Structures are given as C-alpha cells and as structure tokens.
Amino acid sequence: MQWLRHGWLPLLLLTAFVLQRYAWLDFPFPAPVKLSPVLLGVALALAVFFKSSRLAYAATLILAFYLALDAVPWLRQESLFSLGLALVSLNIALVAYTSDRNPLSGFGLLLLFAALGQGVGLYLLQSWPNSFSWLMPLTLPYGGGIQFDLAAQVFVCAILLLLVKVSVKPEATGFGLLACTLLLYLVRDPALPPGQFHLAASISSLLLTFLVLHSAYELAFRDELTGIPSRRAYNRYLLTLGRHYMIAVIDIDHFKKLNDRHGHRVGDQVLRMVAGKIARYGGGRAFRYGGEEFVVVFRGRDREKALNALERMREKIAGYPLKLRSAMRDTADNAKARRRRGQGGGRAIKTTVSVGLAGSGGNHRLPEAVLEAADRALYRAKRGGRNRVCTQA
Numbered sequence: 001m002q003w004l005r006h007g008w009l010p011l012l013l014l015t016a017f018v019l020q021r022y023a024w025l026d027f028p029f030p031a032p033v034k035l036s037p038v039l040l041g042v043a044l045a046l047a048v049f050f051k052s053s054r055l056a057y058a059a060t061l062i063l064a065f066y067l068a069l070d071a072v073p074w075l076r077q078e079s080l081f082s083l084g085l086a087l088v089s090l091n092i093a094l095v096a097y098t099s100d101r102n103p104l105s106g107f108g109l110l111l112l113f114a115a116l117g118q119g120v121g122l123y124l125l126q127s128w129p130n131s132f133s134w135l136m137p138l139t140l141p142y143g144g145g146i147q148f149d150l151a152a153q154v155f156v157c158a159i160l161l162l163l164v165k166v167s168v169k170p171e172a173t174g175f176g177l178l179a180c181t182l183l184l185y186l187v188r189d190p191a192l193p194p195g196q197f198h199l200a201a202s203i204s205s206l207l208l209t210f211l212v213l214h215s216a217y218e219l220a221f222r223d224e225l226t227g228i229p230s231r232r233a234y235n236r237y238l239l240t241l242g243r244h245y246m247i248a249v250i251d252i253d254h255f256k257k258l259n260d261r262h263g264h265r266v267g268d269q270v271l272r273m274v275a276g277k278i279a280r281y282g283g284g285r286a287f288r289y290g291g292e293e294f295v296v297v298f299r300g301r302d303r304e305k306a307l308n309a310l311e312r313m314r315e316k317i318a319g320y321p322l323k324l325r326s327a328m329r330d331t332a333d334n335a336k337a338r339r340r341r342g343q344g345g346g347r348a349i350k351t352t353v354s355v356g357l358a359g360s361g362g363n364h365r366l367p368e369a370v371l372e373a374a375d376r377a378l379y380r381a382k383r384g385g386r387n388r389v390c391t392q393a
C-alpha cells in the first residue's frame, strides 16, 4: 500500500513508456521531446531552489549526459553509450542514499567531481581501448553461455540499490529515482531511435520536477515529527468541506507529566505512536493541530459511525504498550539521565487520550465554532476522568 501511495506516478509514467517502447501503443514522437534539456534544466533549477540535493544531482547527471551526447560523438559508440547511461544510473542510486541538503555545498561539489571523473574514465576508455582490453568489448562470459555486459551489471547494481532503498524507506523520491533508472535502462541500446532517449529524458525531467514540488508540498503541509498532515493542511482542508461535517479534538492525557518523567524524546515517541493510531483508526482525516493536540475531521454527520471509530481509536491507544527505546539508549552520565534510565529504561509505558466531538449545524455554522464546541466536549472528557470520548452537549 505504501508502495502505491508513493510510487503511483513513477509507475504510471514507466508503464506508459514501456507500452510505447515496445510499440503496443502507437506514440508518435513529436518535436517537443527535444525539449528534454530545457525540462531537465527546469527540474534542476527547482531542485536547487528547494534545496533538494538528491533530485538536483539526478537532474544534473541526466542533463550532463544529454549534453555530452551532442558534444562528444564518441559517446554514441555502442558500449560507451550504455556504460555511460549505466554510470549515470549508479550515481543516481548512490545519491539516493544521501540525505537532502544544500546542493551547492562542498559535498555536492565532491559528487560532481566524482561524476566528472567517470566521464574522464570513459574518455580514456575510448582513447586507448587496447589498454582496457580486459574491459572491452565490455562483456563478460558467464556459465551456461549467458553473456552479461558490464553496463548491464552496473545497471543491475543501481536498480538493486534503489530497490533496497525503497523497501527500507518507501518515499516518493526513492520511487522517482528508481523509475528514472529503469527508464535509462530501457533506452540503453544505442541502436534504438534517438527519440526513445529524448522521451526517456523528458519523462525523467517531468518526474523530477513533480518530485521537487511534491517534497516542497510535504514540507509545507506535513508535520515533521509525526508524519501526518499539519495544522496548515487542516486549514486548507476546511475550505473543501460542505455544510455537514464533524470535528473531533484529541488530547493526550497528562502529557506534561510524561515529558517531565521520561524526557522529551520519549514524549516525541509517544506523539508519533498516538498520531499513527489516530491516522489509522480515527475514522476521518487526521491532522496534528499543535503540541499534543490532534483533530480528526469527518465529512457528513454520521455521529454513530464517528463515535464508534473514535472509541476504537481510544482503546487502541490505551492498550498499546510503548517500549521506551530512547530511555534505553540514553547514555548520558548525569543525574537526570540516570533517573530517566532507572524509571523508564527497558520498560513499556501506556498512555491515554481524551476526545471531544462536535458537528456542524444549529449555532455552529463555521468550522471555528464547531472546533470550539469540540474543545468544550474535550474539557468535559478531561473533567470526567480522561481516557474517554465526549460529544457536544
């Protein structure tokens, strides 16, 4: 499911490309596919602007290869073309393992020098092919008469690296870079019409542009700590609601005490766990409103259904034993840390939430009024002993 959520666009574009590549789809190559350097340039500029180094390097590498193809004719030689593309893919795969930072940093320059070094390597390879006879014609025989060429092996390494990456951490950028690598793999044969390479480069640039915008969107509308949509996303979502909706306000019980007792890192762990349960079981669209407060918005006014979901969510949270990982790892040797370890290390803690639910209608026409009513219901839940769901009076 995670794979589909993050990888639907790369999958869609890749499928479209495969369909036309094998002529199952009659796709005429229009002149605009020659726009790929411009599109790659746009992707690169956006990636630099939004400090998305992984996407900036991917765009730079594909663009550099594209421009080099025009500038140095020897790169179009059969084995050098595919080896060059394979190296671009391998660099993309390695870059996928770095974290996003300013693309114009020293680290960025280092990566660019490494890529440049590989370009020089290719040049040496074509200038003195005899010195590299152990590599030329870049094919290595394997048992059973199967021949794998060097470029194919480099491609396989790059694809495997990216598959491992997206398996460990399924996120849109990883899937996008994997799709770019697969696209390059599909056009590695220089005997293909040049339009195929242009098209693959254009699709890659569109994908990279989308990913840059997507990561900027995530930055603006997703809460960094818990990974669920933020208050800004909530304000936006309100604009899309009709007249009938309900809002639930969820607050973690005695969270200040929990923070004081186990430290803020454990508090953050609890926030992440609670956010996950709310997003999964809350029954509506979940947002982190701020601090230890969350909201769930339900479209329509099916009170029974909302209450059932919220009750189930409350039970799931109350019944979840959270292992205190941070406390165990807390190696600081001071009195506070020792106390934390003594109290929490290796144990599991449980936490509860109180919930207030209110619906639109009557005096509550605006979302602010509904939220206030939900807040009042939450207050009653707290006063009534916590760990419960209350609705507006």
Ligand SMILES: Nc1nc2c(ncn2[C@@H]2O[C@H](COP(=O)(O)OP(=O)(O)OP(=O)(O)O)[C@@H](O)[C@H]2O)c(=O)[nH]1
Residues within 6 Å of the ligand: 225, 251, 252, 253, 254, 255, 256, 257, 259, 263, 264, 265, 266, 267, 268, 271, 290, 291, 292, 382
């Ligand atoms: N660890 C952590 N703590 C946070 C974060 N945001 C807010 N808090 C803490 O959340 C606590 C909120 O406590 P209160 O509003 O007093 O409420 P409470 O202790 O949960 O008590 P009741 O709501 O009455 O059950 C404060 O101690 C804040 O420091 C965060 O992102 N991480």
